[in-house]
Amino acid sequence: MSALYTAVATTTGGGRQGHSETSDGKVKLDLSYPKEMGGSGVGTNPEQLVAMGYSACFGGALALAGKAHKVDTSNALITCRATLNRIDGTHSLSFEIEVELPGVSQADADAIVAEAHEICPYSRAFKHGAPTVARAKAQA
The missing domain is CATH 2.20.25.10 (N-terminal domain of TfIIb)
Incomplete structure (x- = not known):
């Protein structure tokens, strides 16, 4: 890496x-x-911040996927919903990405969004678990 x-x-x-x-x-x-x-x-709040980051990152992945299909995605509207959930006394996040691609058929839009979801670093991190380290730095 x-x-x-x-x-x-x-x-x-x-x-x-x-x-x-x-x-x-x-x-x-x-x-x-x-x-x-x-x-x-x-x-x-943190959920708003991650939703902004995810939608922006997904836009970059969408551009790459669109290019492979010879589709301009620069007018796409990417909405990310980051939801804070409570499950069994603890909290978790779930995400929904919705993409509007003007002038693109549903079949092409579905294919481009699916490819973008495989490319996007946020999608990959949330699907597969990003390597994470948490450590304390004590100051006496």
């Missing part, structure tokens, strides 16, 4: 009710629980 890019983000102040920003300073935002979960809904 050869790393092409590593994004770095840090969250402080209580996770879902804190502040998060990227190491390059391009994204800085306050977090809050959504109103649907009893929060203020003032800030964004």
